[in-house]
Structure formats: C-alpha cells, structure tokens
Amino acid sequence: MPRGMGWGRGRRRKMRMIGFIPQVKHFYPALPPMVPPKPPVFMTYEEFEALRLVDYEGLTQEEAGQRMGVSRGTVWRALSSARKKVAQMLVEGRELIILPQGNEAPRMEIKED
Numbered sequence: 140m141p142r143g144m145g146w147g148r149g150r151r152r153k154m155r156m157i158g159f160i161p162q163v164k165h166f167y168p169a170l171p172p173m174v175p176p177k178p179p180v181f182m183t184y185e186e187f188e189a190l191r192l193v194d195y196e197g198l199t200q201e202e203a204g205q206r207m208g209v210s211r212g213t214v215w216r217a218l219s220s221a222r223k224k225v226a227q228m229l230v231e232g233r234e235l236i237i238l239p240q241g242n243e244a245p246r247m248e249i250k251e252d
Contacts, residue, residue, distance in 0.1 A: 155184070155185045155188065155207050155208065155209060156206060156207050156208040157184050157185075157188050157207070158188065158192075158206060159188065159191060160184070161184075161187055161237050164236065164237040164238070165234065165235070165236050165237070166228070166234065166235040166236075167234040167235075168228075168232040168233070168234070170232055174232075176234070177231060177232065177233045177234075178233070179233055179234035179235065179236050180224045180227055180228050180233050180234065180235050180236070181224075181236050181237075181238055182221060182224050182225075182235060182236070182237045182238070183217075183237075183238060183239070183240045184237065184238070184239050184240060185207075185217050185240060186217045186218075186220050186221035186224065187221065187237050188203075188207060188217075189203060189207070189214050189217035189218040189221055190217075190218060190221040190222065190225070192206060192207070192214075193214070193218055194218075194222075200214045200215055200218065203218075
C-alpha cells in the first residue's frame with residue numbers, strides 16, 4: 140500500500156483502563172446574561188482519570204500509570220493537560236465538557252469474598 144494511504148502515522152494508541160466514568164460530563168459557568176459565551180474546553184476520559192487518580196485519590200504518577208495500563212510519562216502528559224484545562228475553565232469562565240476518546244476501557248475490579 141502506498142505511504143500515506145489510509146493507515147495514518149505512528150502506532151495505534153494503547154487502551155487506557157478507566158476506573159471511573161464520570162456521571163457529570165458538563166460543567167458551565169454562571170455568567171451574567173449579557174456576557175457572550177466562550178468556546179468550551181474539552182477534556183478526555185484519560186485526562187479526567189489521571190486528574191482523579193493523582194489529585195483526588197493521592198496516588199503517585201507511577202501508581203496511576205499502573206492502574207491505567209500506561210507509562211508514568213503518559214500519565215504526566217494527561218495530568219498536565221487536564222490541569223491546564225481546569226485552570227482555563229476557571230480563569231476564563233468557559234464550559235468544560237468531558238468526552239470519551241474511543242481508546243478507554245473500564246477497569247474490572249476483582250472482589251474477593
């Protein structure tokens with residue numbers, strides 16, 4: 140097959156293990172009625188999961204990477220991006236929408252009786 144025809148560049152993205160699918164996926168600011176809305180900020184489930192594991196649950200990036208099935212560096216990138224998006228949402232008064240990216244899989248918890 141000729142180069143650049145249908146296969147895309149690089150490797151396929153690895154599946155991310157997500158332990159928590161957010162129930163609330165849309166946050167919006169309470170702006171005065173005369174203020175025009177700004178474009179929303181979009182966050183992926185991967186970014187949300189990294190933010191939840193590190194900042195909410197207090198795990199290290201290494202531990203979060205093990206839970207998500209990715210490297211610490213991948214967690215660092217997702218976490219950095221998520222933090223920037225949350226700050227942008229708060230400072231600029233933008234909507235935040237959390238969307239799946241298509242490469243997430245729910246992590247199955249094994250419960251022992």
